[in-house]
Amino acid sequence: MSTDFDCRSCGACCCNPKANQAAGYRDYVEVRKRDNLVHSPLLLGRYAVANPQGAWHLQLVGDEQRCVALKGRLRRNVRCEIYDNRPSSCRQVQAGTEACRRARADLGMDS
Template sequence: MSRESACLTCGACCAFYRVSFYWGEATGAPGGIVPSELTENFHPHLLCMQGTNQAKPRCVALEGEIGQQVGCRIYENRPSPCREFVAGDEGENAYCNKARANYGLAPLIPIKEVA
């Protein structure tokens, strides 16, 4: 059974949390995949996505309107925190629902797949 991810209409996490990751994930390093031009230095060993290290964060790669329709323009090359973030309808994740609440969106309830 296939279904569309709630992330395609949400995007709250991309505009609520800082996205920081090891510098080796960026294209400036051998084997890196995250576009370096969309990152900024955060710590001697960490980068973050531009726009996420602000009082009101919003990732530079996020396109669309939060809570309506969104997309990541570097989805295939997104950093590890984004790859590892679990949407609230895919499993328990209080961080997802905290970001959603910030934008007035209802919490997601994990959907159990039936075989």
């Protein structure tokens, strides 16, 4: 049976990997200077947080340390609340790639 890489029923790559969590690392998704988010004080305040070095990253919430912009039920029915303004880091992960498979395996999903 082939794996269905449907992002709308996944959300795995929007969660901080378990290895990062174990290491206390929360700077999972960087918001770069060229990203739209940086130029919107409203979006930046709602979805991002600056680390002690002043670099912006997406806020993480909940037990899975999921991106605060990910709405819905993980592994079931999710959507990105800021899809059109999501950071460039998010755009680099494509369904079915190695990074995608790693993220899914991390959450115990078919990869």
